[in-house]
Amino acid sequence: MEDEESGAVLRTVGRQIKLWREAAGLKQAELGAAIGYGEEQVSAVERARRIPSPEFLENADRVLGAGGKIAAMKKDVAEARYPKTVRDLAKLESEAVELGAYGNHNMDGLLQTEEHTRALFTMRRPLLSDDVIEQRVAARMARQEIFTSQPAPIFSFVQEEVTLRRPIGGKMVQRRQLEHLLELGRLRNVEIQVMPTERDDHAGMGGQLQLLKLKGGTTVGHVEVQRFTRLISDPREVQTLEIQYGIIRAQALTPRESLAFIEKLRGET
Numbered sequence: 001m002e003d004e005e006s007g008a009v010l011r012t013v014g015r016q017i018k019l020w021r022e023a024a025g026l027k028q029a030e031l032g033a034a035i036g037y038g039e040e041q042v043s044a045v046e047r048a049r050r051i052p053s054p055e056f057l058e059n060a061d062r063v064l065g066a067g068g069k070i071a072a073m074k075k076d077v078a079e080a081r082y083p084k085t086v087r088d089l090a091k092l093e094s095e096a097v098e099l100g101a102y103g104n105h106n107m108d109g110l111l112q113t114e115e116h117t118r119a120l121f122t123m124r125r126p127l128l129s130d131d132v133i134e135q136r137v138a139a140r141m142a143r144q145e146i147f148t149s150q151p152a153p154i155f156s157f158v159q160e161e162v163t164l165r166r167p168i169g170g171k172m173v174q175r176r177q178l179e180h181l182l183e184l185g186r187l188r189n190v191e192i193q194v195m196p197t198e199r200d201d202h203a204g205m206g207g208q209l210q211l212l213k214l215k216g217g218t219t220v221g222h223v224e225v226q227r228f229t230r231l232i233s234d235p236r237e238v239q240t241l242e243i244q245y246g247i248i249r250a251q252a253l254t255p256r257e258s259l260a261f262i263e264k265l266r267g268e269t
């Protein structure tokens with residue numbers, strides 16, 4: 001378990017499955033055979049050593065006659081799959097009415113295609129296991145549901161030119177990523193700007209940042225470097241980030257110029 005909160009969810013789910021299984025008079029091997037899993041897998045889920053898939057929970061609910069009580073835990077289990085930092089960030093994003101982000105080295109996670117995200121996690125060093133890669137890809141894609149939430153926040157993104165030109169995952173993945181940016185950039189509540197490499201005056205040399213204006217009127221900052229993340233809530237520090245981000249946006253291409261730049265780059269890819 002990466003954190004106690006996640007572990008608590010999985011222990012609760014495992015305990016409930018065990019109670020329903022025993023009430024049905026089934027052994028672990030019998031339940032496994034009925035739902036298409038091995039005895040070891042059932043045992044690992046009950047001991048909170050393995051994260052059950054949605055299919056596992058649905059089939060267990062059906063076989064054990066739980067009336068939807070086991071299947072109802074799918075959302076909690078899905079969230080427990082994700083690292084705590086991802087859950088915390090996704091919670092903040094869900095409470096935001098306005099979100100601004102500057103990316104100097106990577107494409108912002110909310111803008112990435114699934115293929116681009118998978119390529120990023122695949123090249124991590126030390127290497128990540130296939131299971132961890134898929135969990136992290138799923139977590140990042142789940143965050144992007146914020147684009148279709150109602151009411152949807154106002155988004156602004158500033159991306160360094162190099163993040164558009166670097167062929168992460170190969171040329172085809174890069175091309176699809178550029179097309180995805182064009183699709184998002186045409187949404188009424190999304191503005192994407194490009195920071196040209198040729199700029200000789202640049203307020204964002206300190207690194208990437210994210211600003212989230214929450215429903216209650218509070219604004220918080222979020223920064224990440226080398227897998228270390230920091231949430232900034234001190235009003236003076238947040239104000240500094242807001243000033244910095246405002247200057248970054250002023251120094252970048254306008255949203256219209258940026259879409260034209262991305263369109264041109266897609267044609268060259």
